[in-house]
Amino acid sequence: MLNDAKKARAGRTREVEDPSAQAPKRTKLTRAQKKEQIRAALFAAAAKVVGEHGYSNAQVAMITAQASVAQGTFYNYFESQQDLLDQLLPTVGQAMLAFIKEASSDAASEVEREEKSFRAFFEFLKINPDFYRILYEAEVFAPEAYQKHNEAVARGYVRVLERAMNRGELRISDKRELEAVAQMLMGARHYLCMRFGRRGRGGISLPEWVVDAYMTVVKGGIYR
Amino acid sequence: MLNDAKKARAGRTREVEDPSAQAPKRTKLTRAQKKEQIRAALFAAAAKVVGEHGYSNAQVAMITAQASVAQGTFYNYFESQQDLLDQLLPTVGQAMLAFIKEASSDAASEVEREEKSFRAFFEFLKINPDFYRILYEAEVFAPEAYQKHNEAVARGYVRVLERAMNRGELRISDKRELEAVAQMLMGARHYLCMRFGRRGRGGISLPEWVVDAYMTVVKGGIYR
Amino acid sequence: MLNDAKKARAGRTREVEDPSAQAPKRTKLTRAQKKEQIRAALFAAAAKVVGEHGYSNAQVAMITAQASVAQGTFYNYFESQQDLLDQLLPTVGQAMLAFIKEASSDAASEVEREEKSFRAFFEFLKINPDFYRILYEAEVFAPEAYQKHNEAVARGYVRVLERAMNRGELRISDKRELEAVAQMLMGARHYLCMRFGRRGRGGISLPEWVVDAYMTVVKGGIYR
Amino acid sequence: MLNDAKKARAGRTREVEDPSAQAPKRTKLTRAQKKEQIRAALFAAAAKVVGEHGYSNAQVAMITAQASVAQGTFYNYFESQQDLLDQLLPTVGQAMLAFIKEASSDAASEVEREEKSFRAFFEFLKINPDFYRILYEAEVFAPEAYQKHNEAVARGYVRVLERAMNRGELRISDKRELEAVAQMLMGARHYLCMRFGRRGRGGISLPEWVVDAYMTVVKGGIYR
DNA sequence: AATGAATGAGACTTCATTCAT
DNA sequence: CATGAATGAAGTCTCATTCAT
Structure with a gap:
């Protein structure tokens, strides 16, 4: 959805320039x-x-x-410029969540799911390099949408962590701390992305050792 | 043009003077x-x-x-509005770093230092509630200053972590990963602050269990 | 007077930096x-x-x-910025008139005087390249001073022309036309200067054939 | 303020569009x-x-x-204020050149053409009293446009003079001097205009003896 | 008197929004 | 509805002049 501008325009143009087109499917x-x-x-x-x-x-x-x-x-x-900006993150954010969900759906364990999600996030960014600013500048320019998005993502983390905690797989046992852990993971991902995941547009592959570092901390710090 | 004038004036300025050396009381x-x-x-x-x-x-x-x-x-x-905005974070950022350094100087171990630093950060925010936006909006509005600040903070983390690694206290052993870990800690702090550390102006005390969660991850995820 | 900026500053500086100087002549x-x-x-x-x-x-x-x-x-x-600007042309303009008068004082004939004056004008500009703008922008920025200067210069021309006319050396005989001729000469000089006399600061020597053209017109158009 | 502007505009528009016209095609x-x-x-x-x-x-x-x-x-x-100022002289200057060309097109000789052009210039100024400042202040405020205009006008003079020179009608024979002569004529016209052609807005008729003086110099100084 | 910082009126330009076609 | 020009509020910056030291 992020890169469809050209296609959309092309579509319109074509239609205009050739009203008598016999294109079987794309009639008016x-x-x-x-x-x-x-x-x-x-x-x-x-x-x-x-x-x-x-x-x-x-x-x-x-x-x-x-x-x-x-x-x-x-x-x-x-309604206004702000109206669109407020809708931008929700729209694109949904796509990201779906992408990650899809990518991590076949994980055998919660830890593996986390790694797959982590990788998928950067995969998504590589495909949609615009997403970084749309997401992270939203804290300033579309704060309400940002907060909602953040909460949705946090809820996803918490759900997974809760499951693991119930199975006794986590090092923490206080339910309240789950959200703190979720925020930490989100923050960690944000900063790793900022520092290692964005060399110019078109993105760059995240170095493998960054994933290693992330997973080391996740495995040892969160899971037993 | 304007600059020429300023320089010329600056050159002439005699900033030394202080002929009234001992006038300690002077109202003016x-x-x-x-x-x-x-x-x-x-x-x-x-x-x-x-x-x-x-x-x-x-x-x-x-x-x-x-x-x-x-x-x-x-x-x-x-020079301009942007000039001030660019100087704002460096100025306030220094104060923060000094505050944290002071607060964590008497730590007995690296882990304890990390906890003291973490707490000091929120202490600083309580005293300077403006700092949150000054720091985190800088990524958008004063990117250069933001990056410098970020690097300075990261360097601080890396230095500490390096020491610990050399003593074999860390779970990671790849030197490159140190910076990744530093970024993760910074991101975690940022997000915990965003979520738990800012209820209106004047701040709020960080819940103790957030510190617990943070330290649990640090202790288990980074240190052996 | 035009190029004394440095000297003036040097003078002040010297005095300031060494109040105990024993310079015999330049005491306080x-x-x-x-x-x-x-x-x-x-x-x-x-x-x-x-x-x-x-x-x-x-x-x-x-x-x-x-x-x-x-x-x-x-x-x-x-009094104000404008006050200085208004005084600038009178001050420098006097210097120019004196310079030209001096340079053309030994002319044997009115025609020769005109040539000498013409050459002296460009000589003056070579020495004082600032004069061009001081003089010609004054029409816009110091109109009163400009008009006065213009009238003074015109009077000089008219005086000379009148003398020649009385001796029957001119092609015109209507006294009113004298000032018109004066203005034409001034305009001609201005435009020749603009076009041929100002290549960058430091000036350039006026091509000899420009003088030739000017004098040809003067000799044939004004004098018999 | 908005209202004023709107009313004013509406007023103008209505007036211009001539509602009583039988506008066959379209009132608006x-x-x-x-x-x-x-x-x-x-x-x-x-x-x-x-x-x-x-x-x-x-x-x-x-x-x-x-x-x-x-x-x-x-x-x-x-684009900017300067953009308009830069376009002003070219726009109005073209109109002036066209006006003069038209007025001098039926001249029987080069000398007559010069007189007709000279008179037409002042005629144009009488109709467009704003032109004086537009033209002559441009040297300061729209220098590029001024230079172009000046060159265009000079080229016009040179073309005419060249023709005359080739027929042996001129007192000069050096081709280089033609442009000098052109500049002299332009300068003369400028100064005569400044001194005799602008009594307040609405202009004044140029005294006939000024034309006489000008033509005397032209005839005797430039043509044989 | 010299200094040089403070002042604030005023100029240019941008851009979200409105509106007539 | 689409269009795209018109609008004017708002913001940045300059610079002649004033004024306290």
Whole structure:
């Protein structure tokens, strides 16, 4: 979804330039479909612009230019600039969570799941390099969305940890501490990403020894 | 252009003087003292404004109003708004590092030092609630300063960890991994602070069980 | 006077740095002399600054920096910035007129005097490259002074032309036309200077054929 | 403020569009036409403001007020204030050249052409009294445009003079001197205009004896 | 008098939002 | 609805002048 800007635009253009096309499947789009396409294009454009220039430089003019629509059109889809920015992380964040879930679904143990999730996070970032700024600048520019996202991710961690704790696999036994551990893992991932996972756009593969360090701490610090 | 003028003036400035060597009581401050006072007031005002409203709303007008000086005065002390913002974290960051160093200097072991440092960080935040935003929004608004600060903090961690590793106290043995561990600790602290350390201005005492969770992971995950 | 900035500054510095100097002649200057020195330094500085950056960029700060005095000092000598700018052309303009008069005083005929004056103007500009802007930008930035200067120069021309006319040496006979001719000569000189007389600072020698063209027109167009 | 602007604009628009016209096609202007109108209004406003107050006082606010548009609108048409100022002389200068060409096209000889051109210049100034400052202050405020304009005008003179020289009608025979002569004519015209052609706004008719003086010099000084 | 920092009015420019077509 | 130009509030920075030392 993050990199669909071009496709979306291309799609629209094609339609316009050749109204008599006999394309069997893509006949004229309905109104609703067109609207949905534009909305999607605006999201994709916003993602790209925020990813490249940050929230603070994500001007409406830039987003609409990127989406190949007029500036005024923006306000047919969003109440305000902030409205779109508030929706950006939820939209893209869901995709990330789904991606990670999918990638870690076949784990044999909680520890393995953690490693797979960890790797998947960086895999996702490699595919969607815009996500880093969309996620981490949201604390400043879309705080509500950020907090929700954070809580959702934390809940995921806590659920897993809880299961492990109930099986007696954890070094901690205080239920309250589970969320603290979750936050620590999230923070650790954030900083490793910041430091080792972002060499320019297009990303870079995370060094294997970073994964080693992370898993060493996870295995020894959290699990027995 | 402006710079030429400034340089010329700076060159002429005789900053030495102090002919009134022993005037200890003097109600009136010397010019240099006044200047220093205003500079400090601007920094303090900026810290407060950034802490309360964030970098993105730290307008020059707000800062100067807070410091009770005219807007133009600002530019006698800083090249530009960004110039001040760039200096803010270094200035306050130093104070934090000094505070933590002082608080953890009497630790008997590396692990104890880590706990004392961890607690001191939150102590510092309680005293300087503005610091949270000054530090963490800097990634967006003063990236260079942020990176420097981050590296300085990381270096501190690495130094400690290295010592421990050389004594065979660590679970990892790859020197490269030390920095990864440092980043993880920093990230963990950041997120714990975000989640548990900031209930409104004035801060809140960190729950003891958060410290427990943190130290459990540190002890089991990093140290043998 | 135009190039005394350095000297003036050196003078002050020397005095300051070695109050016990036994220099036999330059003992302490009187108050009045000091004032006169500063005023001269400000004029010289203004000339240099205007010559290099134009009136519109001749900020008080630049002028005082160039003169090595404090900004506030400026207002002990001039009512306002405009006040100095208004006095600049009269001051330097007098020097130019004197220079030209001196250079053309030994002419055997009016035509020869004109050639000598013409050459002397460019000679003066070579020595004082700042003069071009001081003079010609004054039309915009010190219009009153400009007009006065212009009239003074025109009067000089008219006086000469009148003499020639009375001797029947001119092609025109209407007294009113004398001033028109004077203005034409001034305009011609201005434009030749603009086009041929100013290659960078330091000036350039006027090509001889430009003088030829000028004198051809003067000889054939004005004199019989 | 918004209201004022709107009303003002509405007023202008209505007036311009001529509701009583039988406009066969369309009462309302197309968008492109409106844009062109605003651009023209901005140029006209700039010309008036510069003519009255000079480049140095031609603030964006003044220009837009004069054009009855909002300040922000300015930047839909020009990159910056300087951008407009740079375009002003080329725009108006072309009009002047066309005017003069038209007025002197039916001349029987080069000398006559020169007289007609000379008169036409002042005619143009009478119609466009703003042109004087637009042209002559450009040396300071839009130097590039000024130089281009100057060169264009000089080329025109040189072309005419060259023709005459080839026919042996000139007193000079050195091709290089042609441009010098052109500059002299331009300077002469400038100064005559400054001294005799601008009594307040609305201009004044140039005294006939000024034309006589000019033509006497041209005929005797340049042509045989 | 000299100093040089403080002042604040004022200029330019940006950009989210509105609105007429 | 889409369009894209118009709007004007708001923010940054400059610089002549003032003023306390």
